Amino acid sequence: MAALVLFLLPLFLIALVLLIQWWKMKDISIMIWRSYFNLARLPGPKAYPIIGSVWQFKLNSAGGGKQQQKERDSFSVQISHLLLLQASLGPLPVALVIKPEYCKQVLESNTLITKATVYGDVSSTNEKWFGRRKMLTPAFHFNVLKGYGEIFVKQAQQIMMEQLDSHADTGREVDLFPFVKRCALDIICDTAMATQVNSQIGKNSEYVNAVVRLSDMLFQYERSPWLWLKPIWYGCGLGFEFDRLVKMTTDFTRRAQRRETLIEEGQMEGGGDVMKKKKMAFLDLMLLSQENNELSDEDIREEVDTFMFEGHDTTSSGMGWTIWLLGQYPEYQALVHAEMDEVFGEDEREPSENDLKKCVYLEKCIKESLRLCPPVPLIARRLTHDLILDEFTIPKDITTLLVPMGTHRDPQEWEHPNVFYPDHFESEAVAKRHPFAYFPFSAGPRNCIGQKFALGEEKTVLSYFFRKYGVESVMPLPGNRFVPELILKPEEGVKCHLYKRVRS
Template identity: 40%
Template sequence: RMWLWLGLVGQKLLFWGAASAVSLAGASLFLNLLQMVASYARKWQQMRPIPTIGRPYPLVGHALYMKPSGKEFFQQLIQYTEEYRHLPLLKLWLGPLPIVALYNAENVEVILNSSKQINKSSMYQFLEPWLGLGLLTSTGYKWRSRRKMLTPTFHFTILEDFLDIMNEQANILVHKLEKHVDQEAFNCFFYITLCALDIICETAMGKNIGAQSNEDSEYVRAVYRMSDVIFRRMKMPWLWLDLWYLMFKEGWEHKRCLKILHRFTNNVIAERVSEMKTDEEHRDADSNCAPSTMKRKAFLDLLLTVTDEEGNKLSHEDIREEVDTFMFEGHDTTAAAINWSLYLLGSHPEVQRKVDDELDEVFGKSDRPATSEDLKKLKYLECVIKETLRLFPSVPLFARSLSDDCEVAGFRVVKGTQAVIVPYALHRDPKYFPNPEEFRPERFFPENAQGRHPYAYVPFSAGPRNCIGQKFAIMEEKTILSCILRKLWVESNQKMEELGLAGELILRPTNGIWIKLKRRNADKA
């Protein structure tokens, strides 16, 4: 009987304990929800004076206003910034998250020039499964130490070593484009993108994937699909919870693409480490013999040898983070800039003739590869690239998460707000760029740029977290464009409204860039 009585008591104690645990968990959850609602209400009240769009819905805010497709969403964003350009900033609510859109140079400077406001937006967390906490997504001490460690790898003398790769891939591209000479208009966007992908793979990883020859690469498809699903998720608060996201088709697709991307990068890193060990063994065996496996140096090789202030090397995971970041940031952006340049040059033959004249001055009739000295002399072409990036910034918007309250244009913007900079609208401010829709490379002549607000033009961001790879990007764009334009003449009859601009992670034309090609000088006056 005693054992029976003890058993019953034990069962009751277990029941009471379980009931207490459930009650405690429920109370804790309720308390957390209450705190979230209180924080939401407090921020709502504090941010009330900032101008907003329409009437946001409770809890979901403006999320239901936002168009689902990249094309429709970007057109919506353009419409808002044009309609409210007279306002210094604009407030939106994405679920319980406050957002301020900035497209005025003086206000953009407040955020980008701050040494405190360096945290990337919480929206970037959706890139972390792919990129980890690399240079793009990290913050605080990790970002500062990683930036300091990696800056020397982007020194111009190191970038010069990549010029051979850029020339080789640009020549393959031109050979493919020549098949379209004197033919009907065609969409050149994918041609340029595959060339840029080959360049970044070989310069970042030392791996030639032959994307220009093999357009159906599993890795290539995974890169593009991953970009699309990440951007869609950013706009939909109901897909932010990881467990919930995996219940949807896009969540499973995200998981599948992630596996492909990481497997590829991990294999390349492992191959490179093995090759470096073999090279070292060969050097030890015979210092007079060049190792048979020696290849051109890539960013990956530099990452494998770089050390921090305490002499520590990067781990395998650290290296993969940075290689994946280079891959993500280093091909789509440059490809977009080159495509937009071809579109604008094809639409403005008078500008293309000036580029033509400059190419004659620098290269004459020679079809030799471009050198770093040649690229320095292509000053007008550089102005063309800069003006292209003004009209069509490769990254149409980027964001910071405010780590402290700050004042912007006399308004208090609270900690935790997402400050979204919109270069597409910023670069069209008539105060700094009269007749902003006109394509005029002369805007970037030194005498014309003098006195312009330094934050009126930020295609590579600005301040402490500016793009570490901007010299690499300009070098690649000059190399590819000069290679194309030394052999071919570009024509484009597409109107702006026919492009179908989509401001996703990258500014893309959903309808493509359609051009006609002729032999160079055929139409030159």
């Protein structure tokens, strides 16, 4: 009898543990099976239990990006135009939303604003977002953004253009992407933290390298569901490296929290409208909020880090692709040069607000670049309730992926969907288009709060660039594959022949 008890007891304990685990996972399991059932009618790559669809895609980001675009185009043919697709990230089914009207329903919703699991810890929770969005809005007020112009000018004219001079008229190709990326990083550090990292002249390389490496790791985490399991994430060493790099960057931010400096300068005493104060960094504006007991030190650090990471990669991607695409189309580049000559002549002055308003064609080219090559390749939301899109029901708790590159190439909305064509942004063409056929900065209540900052930076830097230089891209568009990492990048960089303009 005792022997039988000793035999059955371990089995009973194992069964009890399994039952408890099943009870804990019951809701998730029901959600997954319900999701598979509801999404089964949608076209998409073949998925298997546990591993989902990811087994089919190359781990190399450039190869995977080309493969994903091919899959998207293949399956969209089955439904006559871009609507909905389904896939699986590991065991988790996802719905890819592409049709503009469907995107509108997701992005305009005041309830569907929960960012998905794939973002990991890089975005704030709903509760934090609700509390901070209104508080942060004054930091992006037009009058505040105007004050950043001198920083854009310093980093673009005095540093980046000076460095590019040695690469002009040499007859050799040069990759402009590292120059643009370092310029954008210096701009974001100066505007966000009033801190000069001087990455363009090789300073603070440890911090700069940490930012680059973290971006790569976040992309790896995002597309590798097995890494979402902490034992694997830390077991393979990535988790410990990630934590070390995060600590390095956050320590850098903390050192920049210049509370005592602001007090000494009298910026934290008395009332007054923040718009009327002298130009301050994003961090300074956060510290002013802290005086009203709205933000803790950690809250401020988190917001500045978010602004840092989301701010420099997106703008460098936008500027890099614009330069490269104009190097592909000399006829459009000639129109940009003509506009620069008309607005500025041979004057190398800092562009005024009025000057930038006159750079209409340059803005069209930037927007068309953001259409073809949106910096953020995917926007993920977790549904907090069932979403009905025509005859399809996307169940609650599903991760919904909006695909700007797909929506931006919908042939029903765009005259030349796969070609760089700045006239897509003529006012008449814009008026005819669905308002959600274009959303490079997301849209709706959780849109990018810094989009005016980004466009202002890009117009300022590129106005200097095309006043001074012309470019010829060294390869056609199909040869420079999209790399859909955390931010969309060109696989071969922005390789061009650079020459100084000679005005007649």
